[in-house]
Amino acid sequence: MIFDHAKAEICSSKMLTFSTYGKFLAFMSHFDSSIAYHRQLLTQLPADHPDLPTIHNDLAYAYRESSQYSKALEHYNIALKLKEMRIPRNELDLATTYSDLGWLLMNKNELTKSLDLHEKALTIREKYLGHDRSDTAMSYNCLGLCYVYVPDLDLALYYLQEALAIRQNCLPHHHPYIAMSYSSLGSYFTVRKDHSEALKMHQEALLIYKSSVPPSHNILASSYSSVGTLYLDDGQWQKAIEHLTAASTILCKNGNDSQAYTLNYIGRAYFELGDYGRALSSYQEALQISQKAKNNELAVKIEKSIDNVKKRI
Numbered sequence: 001m002i003f004d005h006a007k008a009e010i011c012s013s014k015m016l017t018f019s020t021y022g023k024f025l026a027f028m029s030h031f032d033s034s035i036a037y038h039r040q041l042l043t044q045l046p047a048d049h050p051d052l053p054t055i056h057n058d059l060a061y062a063y064r065e066s067s068q069y070s071k072a073l074e075h076y077n078i079a080l081k082l083k084e085m086r087i088p089r090n091e092l093d094l095a096t097t098y099s100d101l102g103w104l105l106m107n108k109n110e111l112t113k114s115l116d117l118h119e120k121a122l123t124i125r126e127k128y129l130g131h132d133r134s135d136t137a138m139s140y141n142c143l144g145l146c147y148v149y150v151p152d153l154d155l156a157l158y159y160l161q162e163a164l165a166i167r168q169n170c171l172p173h174h175h176p177y178i179a180m181s182y183s184s185l186g187s188y189f190t191v192r193k194d195h196s197e198a199l200k201m202h203q204e205a206l207l208i209y210k211s212s213v214p215p216s217h218n219i220l221a222s223s224y225s226s227v228g229t230l231y232l233d234d235g236q237w238q239k240a241i242e243h244l245t246a247a248s249t250i251l252c253k254n255g256n257d258s259q260a261y262t263l264n265y266i267g268r269a270y271f272e273l274g275d276y277g278r279a280l281s282s283y284q285e286a287l288q289i290s291q292k293a294k295n296n297e298l299a300v301k302i303e304k305s306i307d308n309v310k311k312r313i
Contacts, residue, residue, distance in 0.1 A: 031066040035059065053082040057097050064104050065218060067257065076101040095124040095135070102142055111146055118142045134177060137166035141184055148188050160184050176219070179208035186226060195230055202226040221250035225262055237269045244269070257293035260286045264302055271309060280309045 038059035045052060060075035076097060083094045102117035122139035129136055144159030164181035171177055186201035206223040213220055228243030244266045251259035267282035283306045290299040 031062045034062040035066070038062065053079045053086075053093070053097075056082065057100060060104075061100060064100075064107070069104060069108055072104055073101075076104060091124045092128055092135075095121040095139075098124075099138060099142060102146075106142070106146055106149070109149070111150055115143065115146050115150075118146060132166055132170055134167065134170055137163045137170075137177070137181075140166065141181055145184050145187065148184075148191055151191060153188070153192065156188055160188055174208050174212050176209060176212045179205040179212065179223070182208070183223060183226065190230070195234060199227065199230045199234075202230060216250055216253050218250070221247040221258070221262075224250070225258075225265075228262075229265060232265055232269055235272070237273045240269045241266055257289060257295065260289040260293065260295065260298060260302075262286075263289070264298070264305070267302075267305060267309075271305070271312075276309050276312045280306065280313070283309060 038055055041055050042052075042059070045055070056075045056079035060072045060079060063069070063072035063075065080094075080097045080101065083090065083097055098117045098121040102114045102121065105111075105114040105117065118139055122136065122143065125133065125136040125139055140159045141163035144156050144163060147153070147156035147159060150156075160181065164178070164185065167175070167178045167181055182201045182205035186198045186205065189195075189198035189201060192198075202223065206220075206227055209217075209220045209223045224243045224247035228240050228247060231237075231240035231243060244262050248259055248262045248266065251262060263282045263286035267279045267286060270276070270279035270282060283302055287299060287302045287306065290302060
């Protein structure tokens, strides 16, 4: 009901660009619908339409968030080429694609390329926007995460703390970007093996996400999962199950194959509790999803866990 009303308002507005409705669909984690909408736009608009770079960029985002990385890369590169060809060039618009493509490459573990793109985005944003702006903070946050995974933990902490400080200065307290900073710091402390501080950061992030994004959003599932896996590592099985089940419920609605990993963790928690029936059920569901997603490495691990459970029953 709320979604239909928002859809009607967006579609009726003549002040918005073609891509606004597609962005809304992506924000609601309706990635298949967002992809279909943007692809339809690409068939309808002329080759010289000024919105084409933005449409390719937003289509790439929808592909990226649904883990279709090769298609996301294709459309980010098209968006980047179109933006670089523009005369006069819109540097801030270009920085957006640098940042988005950098995020994709970070997820693909291409960290050197990712760092280069985020540094380009930061240079542009600081030049045109200044230091204390949300977009500038995004570049600091992305650079910090890259350095977490390089790893260069001293640089990572500097960039992540700078991003959080900027966001706290220019955004409302319960803004999802502040939650993003807490989550990123949680990743930093996880790599440092400081589980108590990591848990504190991820709990702060989850608290904000619960009040600032739709209940079906993938980022909320990711936040529940981050807290749940930390509880799992600390042997707090019931709390782990509670948070991982919340993550699994969201991922199930969105058709995300990350659900297989989450169900695998839930199976482990039930196994540790001695509830072998529920452990087996979780593992079997995880196996079915991993096989459908052709994640053979995960499927093999789950099959071993299933064999181990069956020996206990």
